[in-house]
Amino acid sequence: MWAEPYAQALAAVAPNVSERGFRDEFLGELPDAELHLLDGGHWLLETHLGDVVAPMRDFLARVHR
Structure with a gap:
């Protein structure tokens, strides 16, 4: 295997x-x-969605106007 x-x-x-x-x-x-190191594995979005969404929304709000 x-x-x-x-x-x-x-x-x-x-x-x-x-x-x-x-x-x-x-x-x-x-x-x-801007670097955010998160304590997650391969399935980060499935296991830590809230930890990813907040910084991603903040980033997008600042750079995509």
Whole structure:
């Protein structure tokens, strides 16, 4: 099954990726970007819809006039 090799590869990489490191690298390339890191997985919209909708609406209200 494909899930086992994928899980092993993710486990090997995940300890090297920190939230701060990701944020610093991302914002280093795009210093004016707005970045929201949410505690959710692949099904983020199904499990954390309220956490996504509020910042998305705020962003759209500011940039799409």
